[in-house]
Amino acid sequence: MTAVLAGSARYLIGPWYAANYTHYLPDGYIDLKGTDERAVRLPAMAAVAATTALVTDTYDPRTLSAANAAVRTHNLIRTLAARHRANNTNTGNRWGGGWQTALWAYYTALAGWLFWDQLDATTRDHLVAMLVWEADRLTTGNSVHLIGTSGDQLYMTRRNGTVVTPGDSKAEEDNWSAAALSLAASMMPSHPNTARWTRRNIELLLAAAARPADLTSSASINGIRLSSWLQGTNIADDGTLENHARLHPLYMVAFDQSLYQGFVFGLANRAAPRAALHNINRTYAALVDKPFPLPGGGTSPIYRVNSAEIYYPEGNDWGTHFPFYFGNFDLLVSLTRQDQGISPSAAEWERLHNNAQLSLMSRFTDGRTYGAAEENTYYGREHRIGAMAGQTYLTLFLARNSTGNRLRWT
Template sequence: MYKPRLLLFLITILFSTKTVYSQSGPLTNYTVKVMPINWSSFQKKAPHDQLAKVVQTSLLNANKFALTTWYRDIKKYQQDSSGYLDLKSKSKVNEYRYRFPAAMSFGIAIAIKTGIYDSAITGVSLEEAKNKTIQMVSAVAYDHKVNQKRKVWGGDWQAAHWAYYSGYAAWLLWDDFSKKDQTYITRMIVSEADRFLNLVPLYYKDSSGKVLFPGDSKIEEDAWNAELLYLAAVMLPNHPNSDKWLHKAVEYLMASTALPSDLHNSRVIHGYPVNHWVQGSNMEEPGFVINHGIIHPQYNAIASMINAPIVFALAGKKTPESARFNLDKIYYSVTAHQFSSPPYKAPGGTMYREGTADVYYPEGSDWGQGVYDNYANLDIAAFTYGWDNLAQKHKGKYWAKLHMDKVLVQQKRFADGHTYAGDQENSYPGREEAIASRMGSAWMTIWLQAQVPVVYENKPISEN
């Protein structure tokens, strides 16, 4: 007489054990596996033209600094009693504690997996470089609150950004991580992606033109949130939320570069008109960005907007059309749009100046005016993927050469391979970490395009 009750009990157990990831991570022993990169698909030689060589050298210089002076003398990373690195920072701000090792790991992992890592340049063996990268990424994931260990970070303003860089680096080196750390990394990615499913993108201006965040475009936040979402969808295609993540990534991609005119744009992208996707704007016509209270060229050149092809192509997938939405307008605004003086600072003209790497800042720059790597990364993506079509006299490759040569000149000043002389050139505390991520992005753009040229597609994308 107990058999029906026993059967009911067994059925209950069976269904409960198929529960998958939630905000607090996998609740049972059921796991959704990461889809590994098929490296055998990428057997062609890396490009060796002059621009490719400069980008490669710049990335290796950034790797050298990361693995020597930065890791050893600045961060002084050591394992603590947990067996993981103590990602200590002079500041208690999580951005400095997690964004910086995540960015450095991204640059090193790319150099390793694309076959250009050179211990003769960095002074650090390949094995040591890989181990340090694994240790940094593992510590970032271990500290995420979803893993219920140190519970230091998770859900922060920039958390998706840190999860993207560390998650991407982990994906490149996936088989080198322990099963335990693979679980921590996966949980981190799922947790950060899931939290956006019930959120909507932010806008600088709403649909009526009202400024919601004075002087503070949300292009950057929306773009890095999108990055994490599509990375999760690509890495975990069999996760029950994968389609939802990809759909939400499209929302954030479209929002990040939306112009006021897009509120009336009937062009169909992924099954819906543009004005269905966007609820406001984050750029000004014809494509420049207001941030920190000024027209800010550096926010026209954020790497988060342009990384999608290097994720989708690694998985052998076509890149969603939304990943290049209005990027031609952004590039037009830095290469061809004229700013008159007055009202803008003398001498006026275009942001990019013929024959020089120097950039014109119509209203100044609070980050310094010695930053060139972000523009080089933008230029390389623009000519590689063809959205420099609105540039006029000179296309992306012309500007990329100017900006990359300047980056290399900056790095040659220092024996340890770092780039900036100080705050007067770039005042961001993570400036060296940022160049590691940008040069990683630039090199991966060049390397992947030589392997499997990126193809965009505009098919409908559903949440289900």
């Protein structure tokens, strides 16, 4: 994990930053070159990787000093926060209020929180205003809608069986939105809206992992009775889910965003909600043990025995090489003990998948992971590696440190 984080951070705050941010604008900020996902999410993910590496002494200074890396990281954080609509009246270069912007705000605020002692008062105020704005927006939703009473849905399938978004689980959107709420509650425990953020965080976590059996379950998790609050489902009873019109393993491991709540609350010395662990064991079992038909006959699980290879039962439309997506999830599952009763254990799979990740990185000298476009077609592929590495490293750091395991759930 140290090698993955150090390499990714070195690439992102080094060559990638230098190629994209060459000058300051007249107002003193760098030019984000837009307000879309490419312009905002990518530098926010880079900031997470860089801040984590810098504050944990994991940063590799062989091509850029830690001091210069800190200046660049500060530029990303302060510019992203200043350009959010909570702090910016210019409609031409502001962002916020979109279907994915809670996630971008989470990344930016997380990087800022880690770097808090190095930030000026204006940047701190901007970070708070940005995160509060996005968190408050999410508390307007109900048991069906993410925000307000229309628009984005919480579920792929409604309680009555109506498929609202065929082939498109809402699990990922729910748990990345929950991330912003968890961070707001952890950073600002005395804020007047913290109770609302905390409640909505739990609701979104449970909606993200809701399965048909939950709709009649008498269980209550963090004060929410599943059978009465849930109005639909996002995963199947066997733990699988659909996205991009297929059963998609890459979106099954997107529950990493739920498990990151352990370190978010842990940094504030608080217990994370038990809701973040809901049905993780079932989804992980589907990766390791569930057999799926092979095109030529026979069956195979998604995780191939004694191999880092991943089997995609209905294909993968994102490319061919994703070992760290799975190794990252394996480690989180292992640290949170969500692999109970599953064999081989998550720790065994983590070694296989993350050794494959290190092999990909060993092809380059600058810390990057990917080469040919078809390996991973997402334009933020290096940034996704960095953001995952930063968050999982923090989880590992909290679980294994000189003061004892600080990952707690309530």
